[in-house]
Amino acid sequence: MRVVVVGAGLAGLTAARQLADAGHQVTVFDKGRSPGGRLATRRIGTGRFDHGAQFFTVRSDRFAALVAPHIETGLVFEWCRGFSAEADGYPRYAVRGGMNAWAKVLARGLDVRCSSLVFAIRRGSAASGAAWDVALDDGSSVAADALVVTCPLPQSYSLLVSAEVTLPEELLRTEYDRTVALLLSLDRSPAVAEPGGLNNPTDRLSFVADNQRKGISDAPALTVHANAAWSEEHWDDAPAVAIEALLTAAGEYIGDALVLEAQLKKWRFATPRTLWPEPCWTAANTTGPLVLAGDAFAGPRIEGAVLSGLAAAAALLG
Numbered sequence: 001m002r003v004v005v006v007g008a009g010l011a012g013l014t015a016a017r018q019l020a021d022a023g024h025q026v027t028v029f030d031k032g033r034s035p036g037g038r039l040a041t042r043r044i045g046t047g048r049f050d051h052g053a054q055f056f057t058v059r060s061d062r063f064a065a066l067v068a069p070h071i072e073t074g075l076v077f078e079w080c081r082g083f084s085a086e087a088d089g090y091p092r093y094a095v096r097g098g099m100n101a102w103a104k105v106l107a108r109g110l111d112v113r114c115s116s117l118v119f120a121i122r123r124g125s126a127a128s129g130a131a132w133d134v135a136l137d138d139g140s141s142v143a144a145d146a147l148v149v150t151c152p153l154p155q156s157y158s159l160l161v162s163a164e165v166t167l168p169e170e171l172l173r174t175e176y177d178r179t180v181a182l183l184l185s186l187d188r189s190p191a192v193a194e195p196g197g198l199n200n201p202t203d204r205l206s207f208v209a210d211n212q213r214k215g216i217s218d219a220p221a222l223t224v225h226a227n228a229a230w231s232e233e234h235w236d237d238a239p240a241v242a243i244e245a246l247l248t249a250a251g252e253y254i255g256d257a258l259v260l261e262a263q264l265k266k267w268r269f270a271t272p273r274t275l276w277p278e279p280c281w282t283a284a285n286t287t288g289p290l291v292l293a294g295d296a297f298a299g300p301r302i303e304g305a306v307l308s309g310l311a312a313a314a315a316l317l318g
């Protein structure tokens with residue numbers, strides 16, 4: 001089959017790898033400049049920041065088996081066993097070089113086309129002889145026998161409007177929490193004690209991370225995540241206003257350090273609020289298969305995205 005995967009986040013890359021290994025001709029499109037989606041790492045000077053997902057846990061045997069080879073090569077390492085008073089003994093893993101490095105490894109050997117925004121998905125015409133036509137924003141289109149769509153759900157629906165696919169109401173109603181992230185390049189280490197991360201440190205913040213202490217940055221680099229309530233309320237604030245407010249909110253963790261540079265990053269679709277009960281969703285009555293996958297299906301975290309990608313591939317492979 002010619003399979004098009006929309007989205008080179010963990011769900012899309014995982015599905016693509018399985019399908020390519022099974023001998024299918026797979027093309028992955030992502031609107032971002034590099035693969036990874038919410039597995040995101042940014043450089044500011046010599047500082048390196050994870051600014052989407054900060055760490056991951058491993059709860060299922062299936063995911064453990066996929067992660068094990070990466071622990072073996074040293075790509076994935078155990079960051080800690082919990083944060084401050086919440087330490088519960090379960091490993092929290094991080095990725096050498098930042099979370100995004102994992103996506104780059106997964107993308108190796110796959111046909112992943114970044115900076116390629118999928119604009120619409122349509123039923124294939126008789127002329128194309130394919131079940132689907134995937135329209136890109138550069139005006140070109142690609143024929144596919146099968147599709148895996150892994151964007152956050154509101155983005156997936158808008159692609160499917162012209163595909164005459166009826167989605168269940170519950171899927172259509174899925175909403176996402178937002179996250180406003182502040183990345184701070186500092187002149188010295190921030191005041192975040194071992195292991196360098198804190199969950200819900202204040203009533204406005206959901207996480208702070210000292211990327212240097214975590215082991216991914218050569219220079220002092222602090223990631224500050226505002227929680228869902230603050231992010232929603234301040235979403236439309238001017239960047240300078242949001243930065244100022246978050247600098248105040250994170251003051252005790254910045255400590256005596258001088259802020260050399262501050263960058264804001266907004267995640268509109270950070271975390272799905274509700275989950276679909278199955279690890280993916282397959283459209284009925286279409287000429288060729290169409291599967292929706294992503295973290296809204298198998299859990300709002302890295303493991304969920306991977307398990308959903310596996311389920312999507314399995315749904316296509318039968």
Ligand SMILES: Cc1cc2nc3c(=O)[nH]c(=O)nc-3n(C[C@H](O)[C@H](O)[C@H](O)COP(=O)(O)OP(=O)(O)OC[C@H]3O[C@@H](n4cnc5c(N)ncnc54)[C@H](O)[C@@H]3O)c2cc1C
Pocket residue numbers: 006007008009010011012029030031032035036037038039051052053054055056057116117118119150151152155159179181225267269270271293294295296299300301302303304305
């Ligand atoms: C701030 C933040 C903190 C988080 N912290 C953690 C954590 O500590 N631990 C944890 O386990 N999880 C965490 N998560 C959640 C985790 O990052 C996600 O569950 C997981 O990465 C989702 O993967 P995905 O493949 O389902 O979606 P995504 O990674 O969102 O991938 C979807 C991809 O689709 C692409 N796309 C969308 N529309 C189009 C289009 N029209 N054309 C082409 N491409 C398109 C996007 O560019 C994106 O790359 C966090 C998320 C955020 C945002």
